[in-house]
Amino acid sequence: MSFLNLGLPAVLAGLAGLAGILFVLQQLRVRHAEITVPTTLFWAAAVREAPVRVFRRRFRHWLAYLLVLLICALLWIGFAGPEVDRQGGAEHTVLFLDGSAHTSDPADFERARRELVDDVAALSPGSREVLFGGAHTLKLLAPGEDRRLLEKRLASLAPEASPSRLDEQLRLMTRNAAYPETVRVVVYGRAPVGDRTLAELPAGFSVSRAVEYEPAAVNHGITALGVGPAASGAWNRVDVRIGITSSGGASIDPGDLRVGIEGGDLGGAALAATAPGRFVLRDLVADGATLEVRIDKADKLSLDNVARLTLPERLRLRVAVAEGVDAAIHNAIRADKGLELVAEDADVLVRQAGDTRPVDRPAITLRPMADQDTAFEIAYVGERDTRQVLEASVAGLGLDQIDAMALASAVDRPIGVAVFEGAERQVSIWSELLQPNYNFVHSRSFPLFLSKSLRWLAGEQAWYAYLAAGRTVTEQSVRSSLGPADDGVLETLGADYLPARAGIVTVDGGADLQVSLLSEAVSGFSAGAAVETSAAGTAAGVPLTGIVTWLILAALLLFGVEWYLYQRGLMP
Amino acid sequence: MATQAAFDALFDPDFLTALERFRLHAKRVSPAGRHADQASRDRGAGLEFADYKPYVPGDDLRAIDWNVYRRLGRVFVRVFEERQDLPVYMLVDRSKSMFLERRPRIDAGLKAAFGLASIVLAQHDSVGLFAFSNTLEVKIKSTSGRNRLMTFGRQLACLDEAHETCLADAVNRLAGMRLRRGLLVIVSDFFDPAGIEAVVAAMKRCRHRLLLLQLSKDADANPGMHKDLHGDVRLLDCESGAGVDVTIGPAVLARYQEIYQAFNDRLAGFVQKHGAGLIRLNADGDVLEQLRALFVSGRLVV
Structure with a gap:
């Protein structure tokens, strides 16, 4: 037995609170209904020997107190929403909705979202939780939370330009002692599971995929965008290298790429192909400008079709x-x-x-x-x-x-x-x-x-060969290692810094740096390790709607009993 | 109009017809009354032989018993018991407590008083009507004759709600009036704020015989029957307006019932000790039925 809306500690704490409140109210309650009688002669004499109850005197009317407490307890438990776990609470199901670039195709994400909502409805609330794996992992539904909250929370979520966090999340879960021995992780989306991650899962942990997606379609993605010193030897110039990954048997030409600096088109002439899917831009001025590379060709994913890079700024x-x-x-x-x-x-x-x-x-x-x-x-x-x-x-x-x-x-x-x-x-x-x-x-x-x-x-500005979502930042100068740590998000904190998603990060000194997706796994539709396909929708438990109804009916019946006793003068 | 309505409610021909066969007998009435049907200590003209006495000049020669003279040679005259009327004084409580509640006690009280008056007037006794609350009012000092019943009834119907109950004071005042000794019928709930002891003390001083007509309700003895009397209540005295805060529970109820029983016992003890009469009339019950139960074989001896 568990509770749909509240945890057992909360239910018990609520019951204790109700008992305390009712006790205090019982103590404080002095309800003097005024009644006119022919004479108070006999009552006055009777009260002299059994004085009227006053504030903080001996507690009386235990049975009346217990009756009211029982009514409140029934209503409270009904509110808490009791449910029966048909599997005895042994298995915990984690529903992982992939919000990474892997599932950024609107149709894929919508299908995963719909399957998730359907499956959550069939699971016991006490033994399931829902995670959203975007740039960061969010808990959409905690165990016991009402599933009606899910739709509202999902409404504001969309796939992000970030690699999958599924492997990281699986590793964290296996180290989390709060999970029971048997955990079933069901993935909604295309997020791949690493072979090593799967192999290292402890006994009791299982991973399955709820939706079997069709094989990867035609897709091109920018998977490398890095800067290095110019091969020409010019101290104030840099070369930029671009890598494109294509799947589904497609290929890309230099003419399919659009390269621009600070919004201006650099033109295809500046681009030189060094190998299939490999291009280089030579002798760009190292003036700190933003370089944008865009694939101008329709494909499956759009998030990996654009990448940006902040060029270093080199001054004499x-x-x-x-x-x-x-x-x-x-x-x-x-x-x-x-x-x-x-x-x-x-x-x-x-x-x-x-x-x-x-x-x-x-x-x-x-x-x-x-x-x-x-x-x-x-x-x-x-x-x-x-x-x-x-x-x-x-x-x-x-x-x-x-x-x-x-x-x-x-x-x-x-x-x-x-x-x-x-x-x-x-x-x-x-x-x-x-x-x-x-x-x-x-x-x-x-x-x-x-x-x-x-x-x-x-105090020369640090520069970075590349900034990719989910990959460690490698700096090319000592600037940030020894510089002031006032507000720099790239300052080393004793650990590697991994930008979570494509976008802009700010370093100390206020400079904005561009971060790109640059993921082979995303653009190449990496399938990862083979996992079983099965939905989470096998009902592990059901809320006891019928019991709640009976609880409320019992409370109403007791209300009637209380009213009858009150009318008969058998309770105060 | 209200008085007329009250009188109409009071005057019930069936009720009066049913009372016609009832008689109120006094064991002995005080002398100097009118000729009537009640036995008295006076000796004189009458039908009931009482005794013989030696003839003295002036005695009625028709009363000489010649048979005794023939046997004894001495002249005796027969003495007869003189039958006189019984003066009945109705002392009716018109305090607020008599008018409270859905079926006020005054209704039963007036009906009972009217019924007794009809019995008294029908047997040629006299009846007086006194009303009291915090003062004593003389409505009819004394009247007799069957045809005076309507007058008596109209006076009863005119009694409306007054003030507090001062029964002991009213009895004292009535006892101080120079009335012929008779039967004082007290129609009241006896809820005198001065307490039952003060009432009993006043009644002890009264030289009239007493017939107490105590108007009660079932809820008096068992307040748990009152639907609102439970839990924490503030009881307001209908006459004084004073409030008493009570937490009504089994213990308080039990104690109340003990006190109320002691009150009734005190009244009954007085009645028993002083040869008075006590009629406990349930104000919610049928007055005729309750009177019928009192008049065993159609007689009530006081």
């Missing part, structure tokens, strides 16, 4: 180098076309530790080993986790490319990295490391370290 960095700084620094800066040596109005300084001029901007400071305990000291701005910053800085500034062992042997001291919070970004290194007798300035890691350090100090 102005560096001022103080007098007395080693020539290796000058040479490395001159070699980098993204850097410009200036005497004034620099973005970043490179200076000696003994320089008496005031430091009003980020700088690389060369400090004697005698004055600095650690070979590399990095000052960052803002409250960050020091360990996280340290890990990020080693990779972000290219320190992991340095042959630390060799350097340590040469200087006869350990080579370490220290990070600390400061008012201004600073990088401080031992000045001795730049001397020719150490191999640091001759190594390949030195210009990388110098370039990355200067760009981080200048």
Whole structure:
């Protein structure tokens, strides 16, 4: 036995509350109906020995209290909606409505939605729940909730441009101790089940699909859209690579693609095919603009026909180098076309530790080993986790490319990295490391370290090779790893960041970045592992509508009894 | 019009006809009354032989018993019992409690009083009518003769609702009036706020014989019969308006019944001790039937 509208604890709590309220009301109730009688002579004498009941006196009329409590309890239980679970409550059914791009075809989604609504009506409310797997998994109906809520909640939902969350949801469910031993997951939609996920399901967990969809139709989808340094070597230009996946035996031509930047059409001439379904856009200006690629061809799914990418923004960095700084620094800066040596109005300084001029901007400071305990000291701005910053800085500034062992042997001291919070970004290194007798300035890691350090100090915007829904964000600079964490959604939080759906995400500093679907599984109509097809509509339990009726009739009968007793003066 | 309607309701020929065979007998009436049918202590002209006495000059020669003279040689005269009338005083309660409820007690009270009056007047006794609530009013001091019944009835019909019950005071006042000793019939519910003890004390002081006509209802003894008398109620006294808050339950009801029984017992005890009469008349019942049960063999001796 369970309850349709309320859980057992809520029913019991309600009963206890009713009993308490009725008890208090019984205590407080002093109802003086005024009745005119021929004389009060005898009553006055009788009351002198049995005084009238007053507030908070001895509790009386237990039977009357129990009668009223019984009536209220019957009505309360009727409201709670008792039901019988015909399978004894052993099996729990999870109905998973796929709201990912897999089922974004309107006909597919509508069919899944309709099947879901029909099946929910046939299931015992206490042993089923309904999930919606879009960009995030939503619980549409909790166990015990009235199924009439489902239609209303479904009305505002539509498939989203995101990969399927079914595998992730299945893994979470198997780890959730709240589920009973036997769980049946019924999938409504085309969301594929991974082979590995299916194989790892524990005993008692089963997955089936409610609707058998027809094989994949003709579809094209953009499954790759990434940016990288220009092959031409131009420091301020990038190449963009595009991948198209086609299913149903179809293929795509460059003429079927529309490429535009900031709303303007780039024209098919800029597009070069490198392989079937692979295209490249060369030497696009890295100015932070939004690139849009669109497939101009009718097919099954529309969500994967468009992808957008925010191009990186690469500006020439102005560096001022103080007098007395080693020539290796000058040479490395001159070699980098993204850097410009200036005497004034620099973005970043490179200076000696003994320089008496005031430091009003980020700088690389060369400090004697005698004055600095650690070979590399990095000052960052803002409250960050020091360990996280340290890990990020080693990779972000290219320190992991340095042959630390060799350097340590040469200087006869350990080579370490220290990070600390400061008012201004600073990088401080031992000045001795730049001397020719150490191999640091001759190594390949030195210009990388110098370039990355200067760009981080200048606060250059991070850029990303691609941003795909449901895939880990991989940044191409140290910017977000060491930058301030005020409002950046892409800030590392000790875990990978996965944009949930195609759209726009905002990084710290307020820049908006485009995220695209880019899913091989979606565009290729991946069927995943083979699962059984069976509807969830085998009735596991039914609400006891008849019992509710009897409960209400019993309550009404007791109302009649109370009225009769009241009229006969047998109860107060 | 209201009075006429009340009189019409009171005057029921069938009721009066049924009462014609009833007689109210006094064991002995006080002297100095009119000639009538009730036995008295007076000796004189009459039909019932009472005794002999030695002849003295002036005695009626027709009363000399010559047979005794022949046997004894002495002259005796026969003495007869003089039959006189019984003065009956109706003291009718017109307080508010008599007019309360769907079938007010006053209806039965007036009918019973009217019936008794018809019996009294039919046997040549005299009847007076006094009404009381918080004051005593003399409606008819004394009247006799069968033809005075209508007058008596009209006076009864004129009795309307007055104020509070002051029965003890009314009895005291009536006892203080210089009336010939007779039968005082008290038609009341006896719900005197002064208490039954005050009423009993007043009745003790009264020199008339007493016939108490107590008007009651079933709900008086068993208030649980009253559909509204349960639970938490505020009882309002119809006369004083004072309220009493009561939580009516089995214990209170039981205690009430004990007190009411004690009230009745006190009244009955007084009646028994002082040779008075007590008629408990159910105001909801048939008055004629209840009177018929009292007049055993058509007689009620007081």
